[in-house]
Amino acid sequence: xxxxxxxxxxxxxxxxxxxxxxxxxxxxxxxxxxxxxxxxxxxxxxxxxxxxxxxxxxxxxxxxxxxxxxxxxxxxxxxxxxxxxxxxxxxxxxxxxxxxxxxxxxxxxxxx
Amino acid sequence: xxxxxxxxxxxxxxxxxxxxxxxxxxxxxxxxxxxxxxxxxxxxxxxxxxxxxxxxxxxxxxxxxxxxxxxxxxxxxxxxxxxxxxxxxxxxxxxxxxxxxxxxxxxxxxxxxx
Numbered sequence: 001x002x003x004x005x006x007x008x009x010x011x012x013x014x015x016x017x018x019x020x021x022x023x024x025x026x027x028x029x030x031x032x033x034x035x036x037x038x039x040x041x042x043x044x045x046x047x048x049x050x051x052x053x054x055x056x057x058x059x060x061x062x063x064x065x066x067x068x069x070x071x072x073x074x075x076x077x078x079x080x081x082x083x084x085x086x087x088x089x090x091x092x093x094x095x096x097x098x099x100x101x102x103x104x105x106x107x108x109x110x111x112x
Numbered sequence: 113x114x115x116x117x118x119x120x121x122x123x124x125x126x127x128x129x130x131x132x133x134x135x136x137x138x139x140x141x142x143x144x145x146x147x148x149x150x151x152x153x154x155x156x157x158x159x160x161x162x163x164x165x166x167x168x169x170x171x172x173x174x175x176x177x178x179x180x181x182x183x184x185x186x187x188x189x190x191x192x193x194x195x196x197x198x199x200x201x202x203x204x205x206x207x208x209x210x211x212x213x214x215x216x217x218x219x220x221x222x223x224x225x226x
Contacts, residue, residue: 043116043202043203043204044217046215046216099157099160100157100215101157102147
């Protein structure tokens, strides 16, 4: 499975935008890029996913590099509730048995 | 409430006890998963069920025994556990098919083995 690399931790001020990077230089053409986040004492929750084009939803935006070897999750205005561990995961649903395998993610601290 | 319900939320058990964790979803999903999350470690995939059939077992010790009686329910039966089995156990479900469906996770069961 293609691997992802994320910084261990990041800090952001409240109400500022946050850009969470993810490198995936060995991504294949059929790998989707998924982002999940895990709040303290909770299970992970879906944030956003995409294949080639940038994606927006009510929670965040996903910017995907043209060569697809990196992506950035953008939280437009960080709130204290956004403090969580953010996971960037690649997944090719067409490969049998290809489940979600989580790395260590980026722990985001939001400073009031 | 995420749509995936896990009970109990917290469980303390002795090493000689037998207990079961329960997971329930009514999202119409046909795949269900057990993950283990130990302190300061990434989530580890334990078992995968598709349409009630186990399709993946990631070298999990036999003291963990999963059961999937139907597509809406998943159990994890525990017996003669060790203190190092203390962790957050997470259940997830998803649809399956050619589209890339995400997972919906429950809030987990915090297990402490004493």
